Amino acid sequence: MPFIDLIICSLGFLSLSFVDSLSMLYAVIILGVVLGSSLGHTMPISVLIAKVFRERRSLAFGIFRMGPGISGPLVPAVGWMIASWGWRSTAVISALIIFAVGLPMAFFIYGIYRSEELEIARAGSVDAMVEAARQRTDDPQFTLGEALRHRVFWYFSSAMALRHMVTEGVSVHFVILLVDRGWSTEAASSLLGLSALIGAPARIGMGWLGDLPDKRKLMIGLLGALSFSVLLMGQTAQVLIFTPSMIVYSLSYGGLASLQESRFAPTTSAPRRLRRFRA
């Protein structure tokens, strides 16, 4: 999957440099850039982290989820490239960078996948592998079918769907909300950027915290904080109330983003290597 993603995404950026109509722009963005990045940048890497890291899985997810936040400072560099060389050249450079950085990573991921496959082949079948994993660890081990039959799986998935509904809804409408209340577009965009920046260390911090106490309690607390902060952000435009609410929202959002996958990983893990994460 990472190889397919890499090729589609790189070709998407490359095709972007040849765009000469609105319909072609939509096709290239959706079928190239977005499809490519969606296929390989999130799910396969999440699965990889869940399989490889055990002792400090939350921290590993926190570091992974911090990526979008810390990539923020690269935006001015891309802006500078567009201003200096034009957007078509920048699209070509982006394609080359994505391919050059992504290829060794895809090989690395493939190597881990291969070793998993070999382990399954040695065990004889996936079921035998799960049974062996059960004997090696205290974590409950489930096949996909077993996980799907548990209500907890659906409770948790629904809870996270609601969480995504809230955070995506707020993210998309954040700038419009502030502009609607009299803020300038620049100031509103800056606050959105600040929100992402606050969220970045929260992702790694909550990931670290998630490895210490029971992360279920931490998630429940963060969901409560998310609810309260979103309510205040929607009801008031006063800076003294809105800004602290926004900070609480950013911290909750960042924390939940890094905790949700690590929370779920132990219950739905396929056969995995029990390598320890030494951070």
Add this chain to the structure above:
Amino acid sequence: MSWSVQTLGTFVGPILAGFLYDLTRSYAIAFGIFSIASLGAHALGKKTAIRFFLRQLKPR
């Protein structure tokens, strides 16, 4: 599978907020619904946790 369910939320949130904003010219109701949705997630999270606390999940 879990991601598929969660992806539904990413679509619904922005559309719901946009629809309610167009209807009321305010984000108060949309964010109020988001707050209730977060509480719903909080409640579901608690339910999940209680099940884990009371009886450790076993494969069926």
